[in-house]
Amino acid sequence: RNAERDPASGIVTVAGIPVTELAAQYGTPLFVIDEDDFRSRCRDMAAAFGAPDRVHYASKAFLSSHIARWVAEEGLSLDVASGGELAVALHGGFPPERIALHGNNKSEAELEAAVRHGVGHVVIDSMIEIDRLDSVADRHGAVQDVLIRVTVGVEAHTHEFIATAHEDQKFGFSLADGSAMEAIRRVLATDHLRLVGLHSHIGSQIFEADGFELAAHRVISLLRDATAELGAARTAQLGTVDLGGGFGIAYVPSDDPPPIAELAAKLLAIVESESKQAGISAPRLTVEPGRAIAGPGTITVYEVGTVKDVRLGSAARRKYVSVDGGMSDNIRTSLYDAEYDVRVVSRRSDAEPMVSRIVGKHCETGDIVIRNAWMPADIASGDLLAVAATGAYCYSMSSRYNMLGRPAVVAVRDGQSRLLLRRETVEDLLSLEVE
Ligand code: LLP
Numbered sequence: 001r002n003a004e005r006d007p008a009s010g011i012v013t014v015a016g017i018p019v020t021e022l023a024a025q026y027g028t029p030l031f032v033i034d035e036d037d038f039r040s041r042c043r044d045m046a047a048a049f050g051a052p053d054r055v056h057y058a059s060k061a062f063l064s065s066h067i068a069r070w071v072a073e074e075g076l077s078l079d080v081a082s083g084g085e086l087a088v089a090l091h092g093g094f095p096p097e098r099i100a101l102h103g104n105n106k107s108e109a110e111l112e113a114a115v116r117h118g119v120g121h122v123v124i125d126s127m128i129e130i131d132r133l134d135s136v137a138d139r140h141g142a143v144q145d146v147l148i149r150v151t152v153g154v155e156a157h158t159h160e161f162i163a164t165a166h167e168d169q170k171f172g173f174s175l176a177d178g179s180a181m182e183a184i185r186r187v188l189a190t191d192h193l194r195l196v197g198l199h200s201h202i203g204s205q206i207f208e209a210d211g212f213e214l215a216a217h218r219v220i221s222l223l224r225d226a227t228a229e230l231g232a233a234r235t236a237q238l239g240t241v242d243l244g245g246g247f248g249i250a251y252v253p254s255d256d257p258p259p260i261a262e263l264a265a266k267l268l269a270i271v272e273s274e275s276k277q278a279g280i281s282a283p284r285l286t287v288e289p290g291r292a293i294a295g296p297g298t299i300t301v302y303e304v305g306t307v308k309d310v311r312l313g314s315a316a317r318r319k320y321v322s323v324d325g326g327m328s329d330n331i332r333t334s335l336y337d338a339e340y341d342v343r344v345v346s347r348r349s350d351a352e353p354m355v356s357r358i359v360g361k362h363c364e365t366g367d368i369v370i371r372n373a374w375m376p377a378d379i380a381s382g383d384l385l386a387v388a389a390t391g392a393y394c395y396s397m398s399s400r401y402n403m404l405g406r407p408a409v410v411a412v413r414d415g416q417s418r419l420l421l422r423r424e425t426v427e428d429l430l431s432l433e434v435e
Pocket of ligand 1: 203205289
């Protein structure tokens with residue numbers, strides 16, 4: 001939102017700071033987060049769903065202790081999916097009672113930590129976990145609030161690897177075979193767990209409301225069935241329906257996701273109307289967006305190293321533009337065929353655009369950042385490129401492949417920059433070696 005190009009020099013500034021300056025100060029590759037953008041998306045999401053704490057920022061998209069602090073300051077809740085995410089959130093001072101713990105295979109230690117720190121709720125994902133968490137809570141003399149994750153059998157229109165609510169996958173309790181109802185019975189029969197609602201997450205990078213609506217319908221039908229079987233006195237405490245995250249964002253100009261306010265209004269309305277139809281009081285709708293908050297406002301800045309013209313056939317050629325990062329800082333292109341937008345941000349070029357492929361520096365042909373990009377024909381070593389909308393699932397899925405240290409992450413706001421995570425060094429790489 002806060003990126004601008006100076007028409008004369010062609011240099012792009014973010015929140016008032018030239019990208020060239022950031023690259024000189026912090027090096028490349030560099031993640032640059034526009035703090036105002038991140039915070040305003042938190043606020044927009046809170047406004048759309050009616051209250052900030054109804055929105056759990058899914059920290060798997062990107063987390064550091066500074067991010068945890070921003071999210072806390074904006075009043076949102078937080079979703080963590082491991083003991084590591086929990087530790088970073090707590091390190092950032094995030095209030096534990098606004099944290100939810102997820103995961104299909106939480107370890108005993110992770111459950112312990114959640115109960116010990118007093119997280120708001122744990123999202124139960126398996127029968128084994130019901131017993132495990134009940135005993136952990138027992139040991140701590142606690143009663144732990146929980147949601148049950150339901151597999152609603154919705155085919156989300158997204159990449160196979162990030163769709164999560166069809167039957168044949170690892171998450172949650174199936175509605176179809178009755179195990180979701182069985183889980184409700186079992187949790188209600190424990191002494192140290194308090195069932196406060198149901199949860200569904202259908203997938204990620206979704207543009208249509210219909211999958212969420214169908215999920216809401218099915219979850220509320222389950223709530224109705226549970227009330228019919230167990231009685232309203234026992235199910236009254238199931239006051240929350242969480243529809244997970246998955247709201248899609250624009251990566252390239254042709255992507256056209258619905259505005260969050262519109263989607264939220266639809267979801268709030270459907271929960272209301274479905275509950276009325278089911279004859280139960282409407283649960284409080286909560287959500288867990290990650291990408292839609294963290295994704296859009298971050299760019300990755302790379303420096304171009306080598307450029308090659310490769311002949312494709314009789315006449316066609318493709319430019320291979322190599323940058324100083326790649327699949328270690330953005331695995332999404334090779335993993336999901338993700339698309340990104342890229343621009344030269346360090347100068348103006350009036351050269352003809354030419355089909356180019358932006359590739360990384362890893363020893364792998366599939367190390368592609370952008371499969372097809374129109375780049376100026378005079379693109380050259382030393383040019384800075386910015387890839388847009390890299391705030392979600394890039395740094396958080398980064399690796400040290402080929403022993404490249406992870407890039408630095410810097411936040412910009414009102415003409416000021418601040419380092420959130422420093423660049424990994426060779427010393428960091430060597431620090432795990434046991435002599
Ligand atoms: N809640 C649950 C239970 C989830 O599993 C996820 C994402 C979210 C919320 C947040 O979804 P979001 O709003 O960010 O779409 N690595 C993939 C995305 C995997 C998402 C996993 N779960 C990617 O890079 O596209």
